[in-house]
Amino acid sequence: MKKTNASRYISMAVSCALLMAGLLASPPAFADSGAPSIEPREIALTDASATLTEEATDGKATTTASDLASGTTVDGSAIVTGQIDVSEFTVAALTWDAGDSLVADNAIYIRVREASGWSDWSSVDALEAPQSDSAGGSDPFISGIATGVQVQVTGDPETLPAGLTLVVAELDSDGSTSTDPRSRAQSADKSATQSGTTSEGRAGIAAGIHPRSDWDGGSAAPTWDEETATLQAAIVHHTAGTNNYAQADVPGIIAGIYYYHAITLGWGDIGYNFLVDKYGGLWEGREGSLDVSADSMVVGGHAYGYNTGTMGVSALGDFTTADPGSGIIDGYATIISYRFDLAGLDARDVSGFTSLSGASLPRIFGHRDVYATECPGYQVYRQLPDLIQRVGAPKISSFIDVPVGTQFYDEIMWLANKEVTTGWLLDNGDREFRPVQPVARDAMAAFLYRLAGSPEYSAPDISLFTDVPTDSQFYKEISWLAEMGISTGWDMGDGTKQFRPLESVARDAMAAFLYRYADVVLNEDVASFVPDAISPFSDIDTDNQFYRQISWLADEKISTGWPVGDLFEFRGLEPVNRDAMAAFMYRLVNR
Structure with a gap:
């Protein structure tokens, strides 16, 4: 096979020349010496005809099976390739021409030489291009400071x-990977736009999220038109790599991902809205993600076909087999809770998005739910159900008498977000839920x-x-309940029935x-349920009028007593x- 020698070192001056030729987008101007x-x-x-270069096969003659x-x-x-010497770097990736692609048999592996020696090989997935004319590329491979790559x-x-x-x-010789961004305040010349200028942005910084300026030393204004959309879901990502980075390496890693996404691939900005490092550091990614209005999110570039209405949160590292640890999981929870709280989203609801298989997806x-990737x-993926429960209901109470931390807080907020309950509107505009007040039968209807939609x-x-x-407040709802067969009321023996709307609902009737x-x-086959011969509750005999229903409730773990x-x-x-009642209905629907 024909080979060509095409190794090229692109300095910033050469990048400008390529820009003039239309080959590269405008390079970032990292003006602040305190940023990478x-x-x-x-x-x-x-090469342009898909012919292998000499560098592509330099390692074949000297590499044994144990080295692969x-x-x-x-x-x-x-x-x-051979073991290529390079200047210090923390991010590497593969790219290819727009309109071309890898096939299924083309698996990518990268390893790097860090201070401790050569890393193990890591598998690196292909990225989804945000539009058909974008260059193709792999996930970014991140590492600790490395000086060799294969x-x-x-x-x-x-x-x-x-x-x-x-x-x-590569990090230039004046890079600042030893600078801890946590000790630096923002200054006016660090980025095109300062984060934290809105109440939403200030809330994010208060939650511990580093503004963009803590890694971006003054990049050119994004080359994309900022779009926002109503936030509906969060998509969880990781990168790829060795997980061996130091805390001080993180700003350089994010700057490297930015360069790769924005400049090399031509996306105009970093694809992720937010990032999390293994030390628990939280970082703003795509410009505007902190300051966007409460119910919205800046449209990112992290999951093709699913960027609009979602926020992409990526962990720095590869967690296919490695334990992400509390720093990563806590970071996901903090960032997602921050934006979901502002938007009033309950993480336990469905998002309106569907998976590759057509299944309804949670928030x-x-x-991997929407693309063929690990x-x-x-x-990380196995912990998403727990993360959903942890984020739970928005931590901004809808009711002045249900503060955060109240027993059944999440369930009550879920009920409110579902518009199953509105509570009582007070003269001053506040609302009360009155959580320890018994449920009246008309309110139950x-x-x-409403729970039925x-x-x-x-x-x-x-x-x-x-x-x-017929002019009763809940006449329609009570009539529906009766005609559905959910309530029969009391037979008065004279051909009439009473509902007793203002009486409290007893637990057995519930x-x-x-x-x-x-x-x-819900169209469940409850008729097939066989109650135990021994009651699950010491105060409910097996001949109780509602023994079957109470036993079913216990078996489904809707009530524990x-x-x-x-x-x-x-x-x-x-x-x-x-x-x-809020807890019972939540458990009924979310078993």
């Missing part, structure tokens, strides 16, 4: 894309009707109950309501308080 500066080095692995990525061979690899790409050389290039974001999901790594329904002209006039709701609204010694009591005749 990037000198990109590019090493061609295939696990499970690969020299003969099965299109590319095995690349392996498996598969047939004939399948490689044109313009396949190793990009190394927090992984990149991202955010199994060790309204709760269940307020379905279209026309109430009868003549009331089904003698004590519920069990019956939820059991029937699961049957007729009260522990009394080694036993549990249900207290079926006690009234259900409004806070407990």
Whole structure:
């Protein structure tokens, strides 16, 4: 196969020349000596006709099977570079020409020489291009300060894309990786736009998020038109690499990712809205992500087809097998909670987005749910259900009598966000939920009707109950409840029925309501449930009127009752308080 020698070192001066020729976007002007500066080095692995260069196969003759990525061979690899010496860097990646792509057999592996020696090989996924005319590229590979790099790409050389290039974001000799950004205040010349100028931005900085200026030393204004969209979900990512970086390396790593996304790939800015490092550092990424209005997010470039209405939060490192530790998971939770609280989003709701398989996605999901990738790594992905519960309801209470930390706070906020309850509006504009007030039967009817999505329904002209006039506040909801068979009321023996709307709902009746709701609204096969011969509650006999429904409630873990010694009591005749009702309905829907 023909080979060409195309190694090229691109200095900032050469970058400007290429810009004049239309080959590169405007390079960033990292003006602040206290922030990292990037000198990109590019090493061609295939040329414009997809022909391998000499550098692409320099390592084949001297590399043994033990020196390659696990499970690969020299003969099965299109590319095995030599061990390339470079100046200090923390970010590397592969790119290729727009309109071209890797095939399934072209797996990318990178390893680097850090202070401790050569790292293990890491698999690096391909990125999704935000538009069809964008250059192709891999995920950014990050590391501690490294001075050597080696690349392996498996598969047939004939399948490689044109313009396949190793990009190394070298730190220039005046870089400041030893500077801890946590000790630096913002100054007016660090970036085109200062973060924290809005109440939303100040709230983010108060939550511990580093503004963009702590890694961006004055890059040129973004070359994209900023778009915002109503925030609906957070997509969790990781990068790739060795996870061996030091805390002081982080600003340089983010600056390197910025250069790769914004300049090398031509995206105009870093793709992620926010980033998290393994030390628990929280960082603003794409410009405007801190200061955007409360219910919105700047449209990023992190998940093709899913950028609008989401925020991309990426951990620095590879967590396919490595434990992310509390720093990463706490960081995800802090950043997502900050923006979800502002937007009034409950993490436990569905997002409106669907996965590759067509499944409905929650408000927090992984990149792998919407693209064929390992991202955010199994060790992060397996913790997303816990992260969803941890973020939970927005920590801005809808009710003045339900402060954060109240028992069933999350469940009450979920009920409010679902518009199942509005509480009581006070003269001063505040609202009360009155959590320890018993639930009246008419209010229970309204709760269940709204929980069902307020379905279209026309109430009868003549009331089904003698004590519920047609002009009653919840006449429609009570009639719906009766016609659905969820409540039968009391047979008065003379052909009439009473609903007793202002009476409190007893716990045993609540069990019956939820059991029937699961049957007729959720379409669950409750009829197949077989209650135990021994009651789950010491105060509920097996011949109790609602024994079946109460047992089902316990079996579904909707109610656990009260522990009394080694036993549990249900207290079926006690009234259900409004806070407990919120918990019951939440558990019913979110089992």
